[in-house]
Amino acid sequence: MENRFTVLNVPETPEFRQKFKIVVTVLLIIFSLLLIRLWYLQIIKVQEMREKSESNAIRYRKIQSLRGVITDRNGDILADNLPSFDVVYMPGIAKNHEQLIQRLQILYNRKNLEIDLSQQFGKTMRPYLPVKLEKNVGMEKVAVVEANSVNLPGLYIDVSPVRLYPKKEMTASLLGYIGEVGKDDLENGESEYSLGDITGKYGVEKVLDPYLRGRSGAELVEVNVHEKQMQNLGRIEAVPGYNTVLTIDTRLQEAAWLGLNGKAGAVVALDPRDGAILAMVSAPSFDPHLFNAGISAEQWKNLLNNPLSPMTNRVVSGQYPPGSTYKLIVAAAALEEGIITPQTKLFCDGTFTMGNRTFRCWKKHGHGQIELHRAIVESCDVYFYNVGKMLGVDKIAKYANLFGLGKETGINFPNEKSGLIPTQQWKLERLKQPWHPGETISLAIGQGYNLLTPLQLANAYASFANGGTVWQPHLIKRVETAEGRIIKKFEPVKTATIPLSKKTFELLRSALWGVVNEQGGTGRAAMVPNADVCGKTGTAQVVGLPQDPKARRLKKISAFHEDHALFVCFAPRDNPEIVIAIVAENAGHGGAVAAPIARKMMEIYFNIQESDIRPQVANTAETGR
Amino acid sequence: MLFLKFDRSNLHNFDWTLLAIVLSICAIGILNIYSAGYSYDALERQSPFYIKQIQWILLGLIAMIITFSIDYRFLAKGAYVIYCIAIALLILVHIFGYTMHGSQRWLSIGGLAFQPSEVMKLSIILVLARYFEDHKSNQPYKLRELIVPALLIMLPFLLILKQPDLGTALIIVLISASIIFFIGVNWKSFLIASSGALLSAPIVWHFLKDYQKDRLIIFFNPERDPLGAGYHIIQSMIAVGSGGLWGKGFLNGTQTQLKFLPEQQTDFVFSVFAEEWGFTGGFVLIILFMSLVFWSLKIALHARDLSGTVIAFGIVCLFSWQVFINIGMVLGVLPVVGIPLPFLSYGGSAMLSFMAAIGLLMNINAHRFILHR
Numbered sequence: 001m002e003n004r005f006t007v008l009n010v011p012e013t014p015e016f017r018q019k020f021k022i023v024v025t026v027l028l029i030i031f032s033l034l035l036i037r038l039w040y041l042q043i044i045k046v047q048e049m050r051e052k053s054e055s056n057a058i059r060y061r062k063i064q065s066l067r068g069v070i071t072d073r074n075g076d077i078l079a080d081n082l083p084s085f086d087v088v089y090m091p092g093i094a095k096n097h098e099q100l101i102q103r104l105q106i107l108y109n110r111k112n113l114e115i116d117l118s119q120q121f122g123k124t125m126r127p128y129l130p131v132k133l134e135k136n137v138g139m140e141k142v143a144v145v146e147a148n149s150v151n152l153p154g155l156y157i158d159v160s161p162v163r164l165y166p167k168k169e170m171t172a173s174l175l176g177y178i179g180e181v182g183k184d185d186l187e188n189g190e191s192e193y194s195l196g197d198i199t200g201k202y203g204v205e206k207v208l209d210p211y212l213r214g215r216s217g218a219e220l221v222e223v224n225v226h227e228k229q230m231q232n233l234g235r236i237e238a239v240p241g242y243n244t245v246l247t248i249d250t251r252l253q254e255a256a257w258l259g260l261n262g263k264a265g266a267v268v269a270l271d272p273r274d275g276a277i278l279a280m281v282s283a284p285s286f287d288p289h290l291f292n293a294g295i296s297a298e299q300w301k302n303l304l305n306n307p308l309s310p311m312t313n314r315v316v317s318g319q320y321p322p323g324s325t326y327k328l329i330v331a332a333a334a335l336e337e338g339i340i341t342p343q344t345k346l347f348c349d350g351t352f353t354m355g356n357r358t359f360r361c362w363k364k365h366g367h368g369q370i371e372l373h374r375a376i377v378e379s380c381d382v383y384f385y386n387v388g389k390m391l392g393v394d395k396i397a398k399y400a401n402l403f404g405l406g407k408e409t410g411i412n413f414p415n416e417k418s419g420l421i422p423t424q425q426w427k428l429e430r431l432k433q434p435w436h437p438g439e440t441i442s443l444a445i446g447q448g449y450n451l452l453t454p455l456q457l458a459n460a461y462a463s464f465a466n467g468g469t470v471w472q473p474h475l476i477k478r479v480e481t482a483e484g485r486i487i488k489k490f491e492p493v494k495t496a497t498i499p500l501s502k503k504t505f506e507l508l509r510s511a512l513w514g515v516v517n518e519q520g521g522t523g524r525a526a527m528v529p530n531a532d533v534c535g536k537t538g539t540a541q542v543v544g545l546p547q548d549p550k551a552r553r554l555k556k557i558s559a560f561h562e563d564h565a566l567f568v569c570f571a572p573r574d575n576p577e578i579v580i581a582i583v584a585e586n587a588g589h590g591g592a593v594a595a596p597i598a599r600k601m602m603e604i605y606f607n608i609q610e611s612d613i614r615p616q617v618a619n620t621a622e623t624g625r
Numbered sequence: 626m627l628f629l630k631f632d633r634s635n636l637h638n639f640d641w642t643l644l645a646i647v648l649s650i651c652a653i654g655i656l657n658i659y660s661a662g663y664s665y666d667a668l669e670r671q672s673p674f675y676i677k678q679i680q681w682i683l684l685g686l687i688a689m690i691i692t693f694s695i696d697y698r699f700l701a702k703g704a705y706v707i708y709c710i711a712i713a714l715l716i717l718v719h720i721f722g723y724t725m726h727g728s729q730r731w732l733s734i735g736g737l738a739f740q741p742s743e744v745m746k747l748s749i750i751l752v753l754a755r756y757f758e759d760h761k762s763n764q765p766y767k768l769r770e771l772i773v774p775a776l777l778i779m780l781p782f783l784l785i786l787k788q789p790d791l792g793t794a795l796i797i798v799l800i801s802a803s804i805i806f807f808i809g810v811n812w813k814s815f816l817i818a819s820s821g822a823l824l825s826a827p828i829v830w831h832f833l834k835d836y837q838k839d840r841l842i843i844f845f846n847p848e849r850d851p852l853g854a855g856y857h858i859i860q861s862m863i864a865v866g867s868g869g870l871w872g873k874g875f876l877n878g879t880q881t882q883l884k885f886l887p888e889q890q891t892d893f894v895f896s897v898f899a900e901e902w903g904f905t906g907g908f909v910l911i912i913l914f915m916s917l918v919f920w921s922l923k924i925a926l927h928a929r930d931l932s933g934t935v936i937a938f939g940i941v942c943l944f945s946w947q948v949f950i951n952i953g954m955v956l957g958v959l960p961v962v963g964i965p966l967p968f969l970s971y972g973g974s975a976m977l978s979f980m981a982a983i984g985l986l987m988n989i990n991a992h993r994f995i996l997h998r
Contacts, residue, residue: 049866
């Protein structure tokens with residue numbers, strides 16, 4: 001049957017069949033190519049393409065954790081979180097951008113508000129990606145946007161936490177500030193951070209960052225090609241940071257800040273019984289809220305280039321010649337070394353000559369015959385010139401080191417400076433020069449190469465006040481959860497004991513009491529009834545401080561030629577509870593300028609009313625200014 | 626009359642296999658267009674595209690029955706008439722046609738958009754079949770004998786190019802060239818013809834408008850337009866590749882459902898399918914197309930006369946080229962050019978013309994045993 005028809009099938013010749021074979025081959029090649037390519041994309045490249053497909057559609061959105069609250073020892077809040085309101089713009093909903101901005105501008109104008117139009121908008125491929133139009137706006141703008149939301153499609157208010165420091169500048173150099181984690185931090189192997197995290201940049205915020213920052217959460221969302229959120233794929237809640245209780249007493253902090261009254265300087269108060277810091281003030285300071293909305297390059301430059309260095313915490317990083325406050329150490333050295341006795345009388349006629357150099361006492365006509373107690377009370381320089389000459393530089397350094405000077409106190413705070421206690425060897429090594437005996441003379445009254453941070457000064461006096469225990473100063477009392485469960489408690493650390501005889505302690509303690517409480521004492525402005533304040537004034541000459549490059553630079557400005565006023569004190573005389581060290585830069589005499597600040601703080605510490613104060617003392621304070 | 630020969634032997638010889646293959650591909654197409662029109666967004670749910678596609682398939686089956694019923698020899702006899710009507714329609718498009726996406730391709734007939742260039746694909750096959758039936762030769766054709774076919778090809782090519790519809794114009798040329806090659810062409814003539822075509826290219830270029838030139842430049846160099854064609858190809862390759870072996874599942878293709886993939890119902894349907902059904906699905910689909918093509922080729926081989934062979938072979942070429950260029954494009958091996966994937970892409974005119982082509986194949990198959998009277 002079949003044959004009959006196929007014979008008649010005209011085109012089917014051998015050449016014709018050959019052509020078909022070629023066509024079949026070509027078609028097989030073509031389809032094989034398609035299948036091979038499909039295999040390549042779907043089997044070989046599947047992983048790469050899956051990743052690309054996911055990064056196309058899946059967004060990892062960070063949820064910022066709430067930073068822990070910082071409080072003082074009494075529970076007063078020093079750092080808290082505040083909602084920041086941002087005006088956010090969603091192009092996909094807004095449709096007509098120009099009209100929207102125009103409307104917003106008109107609404108703002110009615111309330112005399114300025115619109116910040118620094119954000120640039122163009123045509124966007126991702127119209128559902130929100131754009132922050134204005135960050136951290138005031139409540140007026142929030143009200144305008146919220147009230148007119150019907151007429152402002154695509155504009156809404158977004159809330160995110162920012163840091164609030166209720167005491168502003170007063171605590172800024174203590175608490176530091178926060179900011180987005182920098183590229184450097186990430187490269188330094190801090191794997192716990194990721195880009196966009198908030199981290200403490202200075203001060204307590206930096207030191208306690210591991211506790212304060214908590215853990216940021218994340219949200220996995222699927223978006224479409226317009227960046228519109230399609231569905232939630234999962235959510236890891238952010239874990240808030242731990243709250244921190246500092247050893248600070250806000251009332252003392254406030255008194256110290258107000259006491260400095262705009263002068264550059266540092267005030268530190270600590271508890272001599274365990275090294276807990278009660279107040280830490282450095283002035284001038286900065287506004288920590290500047291960092292909330294992202295500090296501008298201009299503002300940052302101004303802060304860094306300010307000659308008064310507002311970004312430096314002077315309590316730990318400022319180094320000053322101790323002036324007469326150093327006499328305590330020199331006296332202790334002299335007594336312990338047996339160079340003088342309490343009865344040793346020396347003559348002060350106002351000058352002391354060594355070689356061809358003449359050293360002056362602050363009292364022009366001298367103190368006459370004077371023994372140790374009165375020499376400290378009246379801060380006689382000539383007495384200590386003599387003692388220093390007899391002791392020599394290295395003996396002074398030995399005792400200074402016993403008091404913890406010349407090295408960091410070990411406080412957990414960024415950029416602590418070690419100060420400087422010179423020795424003969426130090427000068428030979430560092431300056432390649434032999435020690436001149438004349439240099440020991442000024443060293444004995446705290447002038448010369450020696451430098452102390454206010455914290456070192458306070459801690460040395462604290463070690464003296466508590467009878468010879470050197471504590472490591474600390475700021476942090478404890479870290480706890482929001483519910484009050486304690487995570488970590490910071491115990492006081494004892495670093496050394498000063499091996500002075502009881503007699504020496506007693507003698508000097510009585511002398512320091514005299515400074516404040518006896519007739520003719522230089523620190524009478526710090527006298528507080530019933531508090532038995534003991535202290536020592538100091539007036540550090542700025543001129544002649546060639547070792548400190550910063551001071552050298554400042555010398556060119558005449559206002560910086562003024563002396564630094566120092567005062568360090570503790571109270572009560574027996575069983576002291578508080579030590580205060582004050583440095584007021586270029587402010588004049590310690591007794592007149594620094595001591596009244598200490599008095600204010602002591603009054604607050606011992607809860608003494610204004611009316612209890614004898615008018616005479618108050619007058620001294622005022623004339624001292 | 627010949628075309629009334631709709632006797633029982635026709636039905637007896639009805640090609641159920643071919644119909645099964647085509648309907649399988651169409652079924653996949655409906656599911657796929659449903660998925661492409663599907664969205665997570667409730668408001669956009671149930672896009673009517675797949676319903677319309679079903680309607681077009683049904684209309685297509687009617688067209689198929691028509692081309693199956695009219696003896697192909699009658700159609701071949703009337704090839705020049707059909708060709709002239711198609712040319713007239715193409716000219717009408719230039720006058721009355723409406724423009725979409727910057728291209729004037731559609732005629733509106735009773736509210737239905739209709740693309741005359743799709744008619745042209747079939748009529749060029751018919752007219753070439755008629756020409757070579759009339760000019761049978763045992764020797765390879767020489768240039769002189771190919772002047773008429775060349776003119777028959779050039780006229781619709783230029784008209785379609787001017788719309789502009791580069792893809793369809795290209796398909797017209799590719800099908801015609803394949804037929805001429807298959808019939809047999811003198812090598813010298815081929816060299817002269819191709820060099821002539823190359824020389825005339827600058828003249829054609831000269832007649833093009835600036836935006837058409839831009840399109841051509843982008844066609845040959847997609848990197849020039851990374852956010853347009855280049856972006857589309859990247860998204861398409863991601864869609865296909867991320868499908869993996871088993872696919873992401875029906876309605877679960879993220880590239881498709883989240884609209885990263887462009888032109889989902891038309892040019893990029895294959896990517897939708899490959900993303901959701903994986904290599905497994907893509908493999909099955911390509912095998913189905915292969916079956917279609919080889920089955921059609923078998924019909925061409927066993928056709929009773931030369932015109933039947935040429936028509937069937939032309940249809941083989943039509944399907945092969947469309948499948949190869951479309952899938953090659955979405956897989957990123959061929960440049961982006963808008964050519965639909967037969968029976969899978971959404972589009973009425975293309976569906977009708979593909980279905981009519983299937984009818985023709987069945988027609989040729991049914992008549993393979995019938996004697997000349």
